[in-house]
Amino acid sequence: MEFLAGFIIALAVGLTGVGAGSVTAPVLILFFGLPPAEAVGTALTFGAAIKLAVAPFYLVRKQVNGRVLSLLCVGGIPGVLFGVLVIGALDVRRYENILFFLLGATIVGMALFSLYRSLRPGKRRVGRDRLGWLPLIAGGIGAEVGFSSAGAGALGSLALLNMTSLTPAQVIGTDMMFGLVLSLLGGGMHISMGHFSSVIVWKLIIGGLAGAFAGANLSAILPSRPLRVGLFLWLSALGLQLCWKALV
Numbered sequence: 001m002e003f004l005a006g007f008i009i010a011l012a013v014g015l016t017g018v019g020a021g022s023v024t025a026p027v028l029i030l031f032f033g034l035p036p037a038e039a040v041g042t043a044l045t046f047g048a049a050i051k052l053a054v055a056p057f058y059l060v061r062k063q064v065n066g067r068v069l070s071l072l073c074v075g076g077i078p079g080v081l082f083g084v085l086v087i088g089a090l091d092v093r094r095y096e097n098i099l100f101f102l103l104g105a106t107i108v109g110m111a112l113f114s115l116y117r118s119l120r121p122g123k124r125r126v127g128r129d130r131l132g133w134l135p136l137i138a139g140g141i142g143a144e145v146g147f148s149s150a151g152a153g154a155l156g157s158l159a160l161l162n163m164t165s166l167t168p169a170q171v172i173g174t175d176m177m178f179g180l181v182l183s184l185l186g187g188g189m190h191i192s193m194g195h196f197s198s199v200i201v202w203k204l205i206i207g208g209l210a211g212a213f214a215g216a217n218l219s220a221i222l223p224s225r226p227l228r229v230g231l232f233l234w235l236s237a238l239g240l241q242l243c244w245k246a247l248v
């Protein structure tokens with residue numbers, strides 16, 4: 001079951017570009033019964049492995065802007081540390097329902113926002129770079145990733161599209177590398193705190209590597225927009241289930 005879950009999640013990532021963390025954490029909680037902090041740590045570790053496997057392709061194609069990536073890391077690294085510490089401090093049974101609700105609300109909010117962007121794509125803003133804002137924005141994104149494992153893909157790409165003059169290809173590559181840094185650091189911290197399932201994560205990774213390869217090849221054939229809309233609707237349903245789980 002874990003192999004199949006890893007394959008499907010990575011396949012969806014390859015087809016739609018949606019971050020692995022957004023999908024993996026709610027699946028691990030709802031279908032595999034992992035506690036919130038353990039699900040987030042496992043999702044970040046899985047996401048880091050998938051991104052690490054594809055990172056060389058972006059580097060070889062020169063799709064990564066080193067200066068922009070450095071500015072993102074200046075804010076993102078302390079942000080993800082803060083997010084991990086917050087969920088670690090709340091990782092006790094009496095706060096479990098609060099974590100379920102917060103994670104669910106985060107997933108729903110990000111899924112609906114991404115759905116809106118997919119259905120009503122706006123024109124890209126053209127103008128001078130506003131790189132000075134990137135560390136502050138990246139700090140918020142990092143905190144979100146450390147706490148819920150979600151956010152680096154959707155929020156990072158949105159910031160880069162609106163605040164830099166990077167090409168779409170550079171936005172994808174730079175944001176992917178930023179997500180890799182956050183996943184490695186956040187996942188490593190969660191592992192050091194015992195917030196991960198070693199049995200599940202390796203099965204996810206094995207299935208995920210196959211799924212990522214399949215998704216990368218199918219993405220050139222299948223239309224991405226309908227797939228993204230369907231995935232965002234499904235993520236919204238998963239998030240609402242987490243909120244309901246916190247209330248009952």
